[in-house]
Amino acid sequence: MKEWLKRPLTEMIAGLAAREISAEELMRATLHRIDETQSTLNCFTSVADEELLLDQARRADSRIAAGEGRELEGIPLGVKDLEDVEGMVTSYGSVPFKDNRATRDSLQTERLRAAGALVVGKTNTPEFGYTAISKNLLFGASHNPWNLDRTPGGSSGGSAAGIAGGVIALATASDGGGSVRIPASVTGCFGLKGSYGRIPTGPHDLWVMDDTSVHGPLTRTVADAALHLDLVAGPHPLDPNSLPSVGFSYRAILDDLPSGLRAAYSPDLGYAVVQSDVARIAEEAAGVLPEIGISLDALEVGLPEPGGAWGFSGSWELLARLHALLPGQEEDFGRSFIGGVKAGSKMNPKRWGEMRRLRSEINATLADIFERYDVLLSPTVPYDAPPARGPFLAELDGRPQPAANFGSFTMPFNLSWHPAATVRAGLSSAGLPVGLQIVGPRHRDDLVLQVARAFERHTQCFDTWPTV
Numbered sequence: 001m002k003e004w005l006k007r008p009l010t011e012m013i014a015g016l017a018a019r020e021i022s023a024e025e026l027m028r029a030t031l032h033r034i035d036e037t038q039s040t041l042n043c044f045t046s047v048a049d050e051e052l053l054l055d056q057a058r059r060a061d062s063r064i065a066a067g068e069g070r071e072l073e074g075i076p077l078g079v080k081d082l083e084d085v086e087g088m089v090t091s092y093g094s095v096p097f098k099d100n101r102a103t104r105d106s107l108q109t110e111r112l113r114a115a116g117a118l119v120v121g122k123t124n125t126p127e128f129g130y131t132a133i134s135k136n137l138l139f140g141a142s143h144n145p146w147n148l149d150r151t152p153g154g155s156s157g158g159s160a161a162g163i164a165g166g167v168i169a170l171a172t173a174s175d176g177g178g179s180v181r182i183p184a185s186v187t188g189c190f191g192l193k194g195s196y197g198r199i200p201t202g203p204h205d206l207w208v209m210d211d212t213s214v215h216g217p218l219t220r221t222v223a224d225a226a227l228h229l230d231l232v233a234g235p236h237p238l239d240p241n242s243l244p245s246v247g248f249s250y251r252a253i254l255d256d257l258p259s260g261l262r263a264a265y266s267p268d269l270g271y272a273v274v275q276s277d278v279a280r281i282a283e284e285a286a287g288v289l290p291e292i293g294i295s296l297d298a299l300e301v302g303l304p305e306p307g308g309a310w311g312f313s314g315s316w317e318l319l320a321r322l323h324a325l326l327p328g329q330e331e332d333f334g335r336s337f338i339g340g341v342k343a344g345s346k347m348n349p350k351r352w353g354e355m356r357r358l359r360s361e362i363n364a365t366l367a368d369i370f371e372r373y374d375v376l377l378s379p380t381v382p383y384d385a386p387p388a389r390g391p392f393l394a395e396l397d398g399r400p401q402p403a404a405n406f407g408s409f410t411m412p413f414n415l416s417w418h419p420a421a422t423v424r425a426g427l428s429s430a431g432l433p434v435g436l437q438i439v440g441p442r443h444r445d446d447l448v449l450q451v452a453r454a455f456e457r458h459t460q461c462f463d464t465w466p467t468v
Contacts, residue, residue: 001021001025001028001029002029002033002166004021004026004029005026005029005030005033005166005167005168005169006166006465007169007220008169008219008220008221008223008224008462009075009169009170009219009220009221009224009227009228010221010223010224010227012026012075012169013071013072013073013075016064016069016073016074016075017064017069019064019065022057022061022074023057023058023060023061023064023073023074023118024054024057024058024061026057026074026075026076027053027054027056027057027074027076027118027120028054030076030120030167030168031047031050031053031120033166033167034047034120034121034167037165037167037468040143040148040468041142041143041145041148041152041161041162041165041167041468042124042139042140042141042142042143042158042161043078043123043124043142043152043157043158043159043161043162043165043167044078044121044122044123044124044158044162044167045081045091045093045121045122045123045124045138045139045158046081046088046089046121046122047120047121048088048119048120048121053076053118053120056118057074057118060073060074060116060118061074063116069116070114070115070116071115071116071227071231072112072115072116072117072170072231073115073116074116074118075116075117075118075169075170076117076118076120076168076169076170077109077112077113077117077118077119077120077168077170077171077172078119078120078121078122078123078158078159078162078167078168078170078171078172079106079109079119079121079122079123079171079172080122080123080125080155080156080158080159080171080172080173080174081093081122081123081124081125081158082125082128082129082155082174083106083108083109083172083174083215084102084104084105084106084109085102085105085106085109085119085122086102086103086104086105087101087102088101088102088119088121088122089101089102089122090102090122091122091138092125092127092128092129093124093125093126093127093128093129093136093137093138093139094127094128094136094137094138094332094333094334094337095137095138095332095333096325096329096332096333098138104203106201106202106203107200107201107202107203107236107238107239108172108199108200108201108215108232109172111231111232112170112172112231112232115231117170120168123156123158123159123162123171123172124136124139124142124157124158124161125154125155125156125157125158126154126155126157126337127333127334127337128318128337129154129155129174129176129179129213130155130314130318130337130340130341131154131155131336131337132151132153132154132155132178132179132182132183132392132406132407133151133153133154133157133386133388133389133390133392134151134152134153134154134155134156134157134158134161134183135151135388135389135390136334137334141388141389142157142158142161142388143161143388144161144164144186144187144385144388144432145161145164145165145166145187145465145466145468146164146187146188146385146431146432146433146466147385147430147431147432148388148468149387149388150186150384150385150386150387150388150432151186151385151386151387151388151389151390152164152183152186152187152385153182153183153184153185153186153187153381153385154179154182154183155174155176155179155183156171156172156173156174156175156179156180156183156184156191156218157183158171159171159172159173159183159218160173160183160184160186160187160189160191160218161183161187163187163189163218163219163220164187164188164189164220164465164466165466165468166465166468169219169220169224170219170224170228171218172215173191173215173216173217173218174201174213174214174215174216175191175193175213175214175215175216175410175414176210176212176213176214176314176414177212177310177311177314177407177410177411177414178193178381178406178407178409178410178411178414179213180192180193180216180217180218181193181380181381181410181420181421181422181435181437182380182381182406182407182410183218184218184380184422184435185380185381185422185424185433185434185435185437186381186384186385186432186433186435187433188424188433188462188465188466189218189219189220189424189462190217190218190219190220190221190222190224190225190421190422190423190424190452190456190462191216191217191218191219191225191421191422192216192217192218192225192229192419192420192421192445192448192449192452193214193216193410193413193414193419193420193421194214194215194216194229194233194419194445195214195243195417195418195419195442195443195444195445196211196212196214196241196417197214197239197241197242197243197417198214198229198233198243198419198443198445199214199215199216199229199232199233199242200232200234200235200236200238200239200242201213201214201215201239202238202239203238203239205321206320206321207240208241208317209317210313210314210316210317211241211417212310212313212314212414212415213414214414215232217229220462220465221456221462222254222423222449222452222453222456223251223254223453225421225449226249226250226251226254226449226453227250227251229250229445229449230249230250230251233245233246233250243443246445246446248446250445250446250449253446253450254449254450254453255450255453255454255457256450257292257293257450257451257453257454258374258447258450259293261293261294261295261374261375261451262294262295262297262372262373262374262375263286263289263294263295263296263297263373263374263375263376263377263451264296264297264298264299264369264372264373264375264376264377265283265286265296265297265298265299265376265377265378266298266299266302266376266377266378267279267282267283267378267379268302268378268408269302269303269378269408269409269412270301270302270303270304270305271302271303271304271305271408272379272382272405272408272409273382273396273397273399273400273401273405273408274379274382274383274396275382275383275384275396275397275428276397277428277429277434278379278381278382278383278384278428278434279379281425281426281427281428281434282378282379282380282425282434282435282436284425284426285423285425285426285434285436285455285459286377286436288455288458288459289377289451289455291458292454292455292458293454294374294375294451294454296377297373299369299376301365301368301369303362303365303366303412304358304361304362304365305408306358306362306411306412306415307402307405307407307408307411309354309355309358309359309415310407310411310414310415311340312343312344312346312347312351312355313355315340315341315342315343315344316344316347317344318341318344319341319342319344319345320344322341326338326342358415359415359416362412362415362416363416366412366416366418370440370441374440374441374447375438375439375440375447375448375451376438376439376440377436377437377438377439378409378436378437378439379409379425379434379435379436379437380409380410380422380434380435380436380437381406381407381409381410381435382396382405382406382408382409383396383401383406384428384430384432385432386406392405392406409437410437413439416442417442418439418440418441418442419439419440419442419443419444419445419448420437420438420439420440420448421437421438421448421449421452422435422436422437422438423435423436423438423452423455423456423461424436424461424462425461426461436455438451438452438455
């Protein structure tokens with residue numbers, strides 16, 4: 001049974017449809033695996049009622065037997081603990097919200113459940129998704145299946161640990177500065193941050209002004225991600241930024257890679273500090289593209305460094321959300337988290353204008369790049385996964401390494417709304433996964449998926465997984 005838990009989502013669906021495994025057997029195995037790995041991976045923060053889940057699984061089996069199974073009928077689903085599931089606590093990894101029980105599903109959860117998925121529980125995240133290390137005061141630290149002393153990244157670290165560690169094949173994730181791509185990269189998974197608005201978010205109590213965060217699939221294969229996107233993308237009236245439906249299936253066109261594509265590779269986007277073996281492995285992976293029919297050039301321009309502006313904008317948004325709890329409950333939050341949130345009080349017209357000008361500069365640079373190239377490549381993260389409880393590197397190869405640098409390659413595309421994915425490029429000298437990031441023109445999620453799929457087929461990059 002454990003081998004079934006390690007399979008891609010699409011294979012699991014096929015196995016259920018062919019009656020090679022039942023939804024009840026799959027659910028029992030999943031619940032056992034969650035319990036088995038809780039002391040090592042710590043990827044789940046809460047689990048739904050076992051008898052309810054088994055009853056739902058038996059009902060799924062009945063629908064499959066009657067030929068009425070939906071796309072995800074009987075598939076266990078983990079939901080990141082920044083996202084609502086009706087009747088379950090959404091804690092945001094934060095002590096003041098430990099009893100915050102949701103009254104409805106998030107839009108993404110609603111669509112996945114409508115497709116037949118069964119919510120098995122909530123996955124761990126840093127407090128309010130604030131950092132790229134998944135730890136918090138409520139549930140502790142999650143661990144990387146490739147090396148339990150390391151973090152699975154963040155903020156979708158619990159989801160990534162569960163998928164890479166053979167616990168679940170389907171989990172939700174979100175990305176405001178790299179929170180799909182960073183954990184996918186450091187756990188060797190595939191991750192896609194779609195174009196802003198591709199998957200509707202919310203519903204939200206406050207109209208979102210820090211418009212950088214999106215939902216995105218984090219999976220074992222590119223086909224799994226395309227299926228996920230097919231089921232959750234499309235407009236919703238509760239998300240004013242949600243995009244119209246594209247009118248085709250991402251999974252159906254996955255292998256239709258256009259001819260004559262042009263790619264550019266940047267080792268540092270003009271500013272990042274990168275671990276030497278990570279740089280080498282990512283560049284070698286980019287060198288595969290001519291073998292699949294895509295021309296490759298070195299990128300000759302750089303982007304402005306976005307870390308400070310990205311972080312300050314997020315602090316301002318969170319302060320607006322949490323200020324009513326301060327100062328009375330300030331001591332209940334993590335110290336570094338609430339310190340960063342309070343920095344948002346320094347917002348003023350000058351800083352607001354500087355942030356907006358930076359985004360315009362990034363957008364203009366990328367507009368020029370995508371006039372000349374179809375995709376842009378880079379490393380996904382600049383160095384190996386940090387320790388499970390941190391800290392980030394202060395220095396690398398003798399060069400100062402600001403904490404924000406772990407998201408150096410991912411943050412720009414949250415600010416610009418371009419789709420960006422990560423594929424496994426190889427393993428570092430420490431035996432840890434290294435990611436190659438693939439960025440496409442705005443709204444060309446299909447092209448990013450097609451390039452990633454061609455790379456996956458050529459390299460078989462997702463064929464091996466760690467044993468926990």
